Amino acid sequence: MxxxxxxxxxxxxxxxxxxxxxxxxxxxxxxxxxxxxxxxxxxxxxxxxxxxxxxxxxxxxxxxxxxxxxxxxxxxxxxxxxxxxxxxxxxxxxxxxxxxxxxxxxxxxxxxxxxxxxxxxxxxxxxxxxVAAQEVLLRPVPARLGPMRAASMYLAAETGAQIGGDLYEAVQTRFGVRMIMGDVRGKGLPAVRSAAAVLGAFREAVHYEDELAEVMNHCAAAFRRECAVPGAVDQQAECFVTAVVAQVPDGSVVQLVNRGHPPPLVLRQGKVQALIPTSPLPPLGLEDFIIGPPAKPESYPFVPGDRLLLHTDGVVEARNRDNDFFALPEAMEAVYARNPLEFLEQLHQGLIRHTEGWLADDVAMILLDRLDEEVGEQVGADADSSSDRRD
Structure with a gap:
């Protein structure tokens, strides 16, 4: 991270x-x-x-x-x-x-x-x-998650801060790799408390809830409880969190439940595709606007060789002096890097060049590489041997 x-x-x-x-x-x-x-x-x-x-x-x-x-x-x-x-x-x-x-x-x-x-x-x-608070709230994403390599990056826009209202997590479970990427409305300590509530609910539910939608429901319930605490959030402002929960099971697919968050991007053979939900849902905290049956996960192809990027709106809404937004899909297509960490670092450098080093909002990103089975086994063996040498 x-x-x-x-x-x-x-x-x-x-x-x-x-x-x-x-x-x-x-x-x-x-x-x-x-x-x-x-x-x-x-x-x-x-x-x-x-x-x-x-x-x-x-x-x-x-x-x-x-x-x-x-x-x-x-x-x-x-x-x-x-x-x-x-x-x-x-x-x-x-x-x-x-x-x-x-x-x-x-x-x-x-x-x-x-x-x-x-x-x-x-x-x-x-x-x-x-740094200590960040390590508790936003733990580093493991470099290896099942058949995938992973990396994460967080950039706080707040002066002198290293944590803000963005949240993310990626864990290996018996259901596959599960991830969350979210963005709390607001800044400062109230946003950090809301992010901690959502992350705590995700880390608990992600291991025992069969349905991905139920994991999101647990996050929404935890956020509503946090909003109900006097002084926990800015009571004068609207209280909501945009979030997307992803699951990569054994098959070559990725399942998503998106609650008002920027769609994840998949880089496949040099071209980027946005995983836009067919039935858009409101953010957490605005459940009164949901009409119809409970949301179900939507599946998208995620085959070996693909790269999946989850990000917050601080990336795509970053502007330069001419007020132009950062073109994330084009930036992804222009990056060449063998591993996820290098890929995110090159994206970061492109973002800094675009904004000339001044971010107006927090930035969070998680990148997953879907490996071939043979490559995945070799990466796992190399990781195990490295661990043995360190021991």
């Missing part, structure tokens, strides 16, 4: 705070340029010393020690230039300004360094906690 920290969203995709941050970084240099304009104009009789003295202090707030040093150097250069232009050398005020800039710069660099060290320590601690 791959998990990465994501920075704040890009401007235009919900990142207006980044624009304000950039403006704050430019403010010290803008003030210094304003001083240049005043000192080189007929208004040079105005006293601009306090403006230059404040430049390194303002830089220390947003730019760190290196940025503060550059701002201080720029302020000193401006002071030397204006003093020379106005022939002010020998004036005690000039030397007082130099001394004030140097003292404020030294204090700002020291303070900025201490703040950065403390913040880095706090961030490292948050990361360690996030």
């Amino acid at each position: 791959r998990s990465l920290l994501r920075p704040a969203p890009r401007p235009g995709v919900g990142g207006h705070s980044r624009v304000l941050f950039t403006l704050a970084q430019c403010l010290p240099f803008a003030i210094a340029l304003l001083v240049v304009g005043i000192e080189l104009s007929p208004a040079h009789f105005l006293y601009t010393g306090p403006l230059l003295t404040a430049t390194p202090a303002l830089a220390a707030v947003t730019m760190g020690p290196k940025g503060t040093i550059w701002a201080a150097a720029f302020a000193l250069a401006v002071s030397v230039t204006t003093a020379t232009y106005n022939q002010a050398w020998g004036n005690q005020q000039v030397y007082t300004n130099f001394l004030a800039i140097l003292l404020v710069s030294a204090a700002s660099v020291t303070t900025s360094s201490a703040i950065r060290t403390r913040r880095q320590g706090e961030l490292d601690q948050v990361r360690r906690i996030a």
Whole structure:
């Protein structure tokens, strides 16, 4: 499993705070340029010393020690230039300004360094906690599941977070390989709690429920119970989870129950096919909109050599600067990789290039390779021998 920290969203995709941050970084240099304009104009009789003295202090707030040093150097250069232009050398005020800039710069660099060290320590601690929480909630998908090779990837869009509202799991059961991919509406801790409730129900029911639809029903019931807990979710927002549950039995098929989730994709002989349900169903939590008999799994071909991708809408709805969506089917067809982990890594790199590294939503993916029986037996034997060597 791959998990990465994501920075704040890009401007235009919900990142207006980044624009304000950039403006704050430019403010010290803008003030210094304003001083240049005043000192080189007929208004040079105005006293601009306090403006230059404040430049390194303002830089220390947003730019760190290196940025503060550059701002201080720029302020000193401006002071030397204006003093020379106005022939002010020998004036005690000039030397007082130099001394004030140097003292404020030294204090700002020291303070900025201490703040950065403390913040880095706090961030490292948050990361360690996030990694531990992620390993409990989103366990790594095994590299081998019966006659298949598997891999997973998770990218959290929340600043400084490694877990969010996306959920996934893949396990080997007596019914075959069973998987779930879901996306909780909302962000933050309420979304994480809802994801944990759905995953807990899936992990329990997946081993004893014969019918795949009943596994989904257990997940829906657990989610409704979570929504009923006061304060567990955002009571002002609509409470639902899109989810798809998949089962790969012994035959060359994959069975799906899809509750409002983006359809899985199958890559077969270089072409991608979307496994679109014939009878669309609403997400978990919106069962009142279901009309007719209970849902039954739909079967699709999944033969040796095929690759099955389950993903969340954070992949297909990722946009670039031109507001174009990420073309996932075309990206899958363009990827060449021998194993699932490399395949997902190349998809990840394509996604990062498309969005220029700024995700507006969490991203989760599971990839399954359906192996030939002979290949599957050889992969299993290689895995067993590797395990023996490690022991």
